[in-house]
Amino acid sequence: xxxxxxxxxxxxxxxxxxxxxxxxxxxxxxxxxxxxxxxxxxxxxxxxxxxxxxxxxxxxxxxxxxxxxxxxxxxxxxxxxxxxxxxxxxxxxxxxxxxxxxxxxxxxxxxxxxxxxxxxxxxxxxxxxxxxxxxxxxxxxxxxxxxxxxxxxxxxxxxxxxxxxxxxxxxxxxxxxxxxxxxxxxxxxxxxxxxxxxxxxxxxxxxxxxxxxxxxx
Numbered sequence: 001x002x003x004x005x006x007x008x009x010x011x012x013x014x015x016x017x018x019x020x021x022x023x024x025x026x027x028x029x030x031x032x033x034x035x036x037x038x039x040x041x042x043x044x045x046x047x048x049x050x051x052x053x054x055x056x057x058x059x060x061x062x063x064x065x066x067x068x069x070x071x072x073x074x075x076x077x078x079x080x081x082x083x084x085x086x087x088x089x090x091x092x093x094x095x096x097x098x099x100x101x102x103x104x105x106x107x108x109x110x111x112x113x114x115x116x117x118x119x120x121x122x123x124x125x126x127x128x129x130x131x132x133x134x135x136x137x138x139x140x141x142x143x144x145x146x147x148x149x150x151x152x153x154x155x156x157x158x159x160x161x162x163x164x165x166x167x168x169x170x171x172x173x174x175x176x177x178x179x180x181x182x183x184x185x186x187x188x189x190x191x192x193x194x195x196x197x198x199x200x201x202x203x204x205x206x207x208x209x210x211x212x213x214x215x216x217x
Contacts, residue, residue, distance in 0.1 A: 004043040004065055004081065006035040006050070011062035019122075020048040021082040023064050023074075023153075030075055034063055040150070040177050044084060072154050081152040086126035086179070087119070088133065093145045096192035102134035103127070103184030105147050112144055120151065127181055149176040 009027040011017075017024070021044060035046045047063035054060045065081040066072070072079035090112040097106050121129065126148045133146040155172040162168045 003036060003038055003067070003069060004040055005033050005068050005078065006043050006046045006063050007066055007078070008032045008034055008050075008061040009064055011060055017051070017062075019083055020051045021065070021084055023080065023082055024062055027062070027064075030064075030066065030078060031061065040065075040081070040152075044082070044150075047082065067152075070156060074154070079152075079156070080154045083153060085120040085151045085153070086123050087121065087149050087151055087176075088126055088129045088146050089149055089176075091145045091147050093137075093141070093143050094189075094192065096189070098188040098191065099134065099138060099145070100187055101184055102131045102138060103181045104134075104187040105178065105180045105184060106145070107186050107189065109147070109178060123148075123179075126179075127183075130181075148179040148181070150179055151176055 007030040009024065009030060011024040011027060015024050034050060035043065037043050037046075043065045047065050050063040054062070066075065066078035067081055068078045070079035071077070074080045091106070092110045092112050094106050094108050094110075097108075099106075130146050130148050137145055152175045155174045157173045159171045160168060161171075
């Protein structure tokens with residue numbers, strides 16, 4: 001399991017962050033470690049709490065979330081995880097599962113491969129998209145349900161290859177974290193054929209996604 005650190009960096013005077021988990025430009029090196037946890041969302045909350053308590057006008061020590069177990073682009077000693085982007089992804093609708101609200105997320109999660117994802121969104125936008133898609137799914141049940149994932153800022157890995165024709169292919173692997181909105185629940189599993197199994201109560205499901213970008217030379 002990944003371990004996350006909430007670290008402090010210098011923010012320039014006059015800098016206006018786009019969000020409480022934004023990262024200042026040219027912020028220099030990582031300084032004091034404020035907290036360390038295996039829970040990605042706990043790290044995000046701690047960073048946001050610190051940043052929201054700072055006086056306006058910039059110039060203070062700003063909190064960022066990093067993965068010290070991976071090399072990064074911004075800092076070689078740690079991979080930068082903030083700011084976080086959100087996406088809405090399709091899941092397979094579990095057999096026997098019945099949602100109680102469009103913001104429910106089932107205990108057992110399996111991504112529906114081969115279906116399109118939505119673009120990167122803010123969290124309120126992602127909630128609105130999930131709610132709208134799942135309302136339609138509840139009115140016309142099928143095999144697909146939708147959920148929100150938080151996307152870490154820098155990839156876990158990246159590889160670049162070039163073929164003799166000059167076509168460059170970039171492959172990135174990113175870590176995603178399943179979001180369970182506070183307004184939602186787990187749905188009704190009483191009709192699940194595997195009801196007797198002890199499903200995980202954890203809300204910290206992590207996934208990985210590989211993206212491939214091809215550019216002609």
